Amino acid sequence: MPTILRVLISALLMLAPGAASRAGLDVEAPAGPERIYELIVVEADGCIYCQIFRRDVLPAYRVSEQGRKMPVRFVDINELGPGLDFNTAVDIVPTFVVVKSQHEVGRISGYVGPENFFHTINYLLGSAP
Secondary structure (H helix, E strand, O other): OHHHHHHHHHHHHHHOOOOOOOOOOOOOOOOOOOOOEEEEEEEOOOOHHHHHHHHHOHHHHHHOHHHHHOOEEEEEHHHOOOOOEOOOOOOOOOEEEEEEOOEEEEEEEOOOOHHHHHHHHHHHHHHOO
16 A cells, blocks of 8 residues: 555655746757857756756756856756757756757757766867867
8 A cells, every 4th residue: 555655645746846947948048259168957847857957967067167167057948049060959857968068969869877977078178069
């Protein structure tokens, strides 16, 4: 019986609107001419992995060397506009898109955990044209 109760509560939590989600809120100013690199995080309301990224990775990223080189901007998947020059459509949230001078140079599709996130960001920055 306790297992059924846990499954039911988990299902209800997944269906409830994410009050703590801040998808669509742009916590950083849009990239200006002085910024070359930017990390665009595409997320959605109620996305549990988006919330986990904000809780477990974002604080460390903001104070890291990568975070100083590449400020983060959050964009709701439902509000992607023509101003974003992505190579392909975004179909997984969260998706982390590295842009240089407003053009995509690489991406991480899905939440990969803190260690893999930082390794992949380093790789994308190192291999950017």
